Amino acid sequence: MNLFFPDAVLFDLDGTLVDSAPDLTTAVNRCLADLGRPAIDEDRVRNWIGNGARWLVARALAGRRGIAAEPPQTEAALARFFVHYRDCLHERSVLYAGVADGLARLAVLDLPLAVVTNKPGAFTQPLLEALGIAGRFATLVSGDTLGVKKPDPAPLVHAAEALRVDIQRCLYVGDSAADRDAAHAAGALLVRVPYGYPGDDAVFAEHPADLTLTVPALADRLAALSQSNRMAP
Ligand SMILES: O=C(O)COP(=O)(O)O
Numbered sequence: 001m002n003l004f005f006p007d008a009v010l011f012d013l014d015g016t017l018v019d020s021a022p023d024l025t026t027a028v029n030r031c032l033a034d035l036g037r038p039a040i041d042e043d044r045v046r047n048w049i050g051n052g053a054r055w056l057v058a059r060a061l062a063g064r065r066g067i068a069a070e071p072p073q074t075e076a077a078l079a080r081f082f083v084h085y086r087d088c089l090h091e092r093s094v095l096y097a098g099v100a101d102g103l104a105r106l107a108v109l110d111l112p113l114a115v116v117t118n119k120p121g122a123f124t125q126p127l128l129e130a131l132g133i134a135g136r137f138a139t140l141v142s143g144d145t146l147g148v149k150k151p152d153p154a155p156l157v158h159a160a161e162a163l164r165v166d167i168q169r170c171l172y173v174g175d176s177a178a179d180r181d182a183a184h185a186a187g188a189l190l191v192r193v194p195y196g197y198p199g200d201d202a203v204f205a206e207h208p209a210d211l212t213l214t215v216p217a218l219a220d221r222l223a224a225l226s227q228s229n230r231m232a233p
């Protein structure tokens with residue numbers, strides 16, 4: 001798939017900009033401990049991130065990713081999860097390698113940037129601030145900003161409207177099938193990062209992403225495109 005110089009770049013958060021799995025695991029395990037349940041390994045929790053806090057908690061209660069219906073204790077567990085995640089939000093979460101540098105180089109290209117995440121809004125801005133990148137984004141759309149979240153395309157369309165750009169002229173950088181489905185339903189191009197959370201690896205093995213690039217590699221590619229656009233007659 002050919003990369004074009006976009007009007008804006010939108011980013012997923014967990015698994016794309018930030019490796020938040022260590023702190024999400026702490027919060028999940030404190031929540032399970034409150035319910036008298038045994039702790040779960042971080043490697044398993046990594047597979048369950050990407051569809052928002054409610055799905056993460058429901059999967060933790062069920063002990064698996066694929067669930068037909070929410071376990072009965074989900075509502076109460078979610079309230080405990082929120083309390084605990086607020087306490088440990090940025091204890092061990094880190095930016096993926098090259099993200100700060102890649103965002104800085106995209107900003108030099110005058111590209112408006114936004115975050116579109118399924119993470120609840122109470123956590124999005126504080127986490128980005130703690131990691132020193134909140135100022136890079138003109139707009140943040142979280143899992144509870146609208147009545148729907150990814151894979152619904154509405155959060156991506158909402159971000160593009162806030163930036164006053166056409167979503168079909170945007171790139172969406174993400175790590176999950178929800179990101180890919182939301183991007184494609186909205187008419188945006190999906191750039192998948194080559195790391196991220198492994199829950200949808202099998203889906204991408206069958207239907208590869210449009211492009212796979214790290215954030216700094218994307219910045220390099222867009223800088224080169226901007227240069228050649230300037231040189232074009
Ligand atoms: O499941 C989550 O809360 C994380 O969501 P994100 O990958 O859309 O940032």
Ligand SMILES: [Mg+2]
Pocket residue numbers: 012013014015016049050174175176
């Ligand atoms: Mg993600």
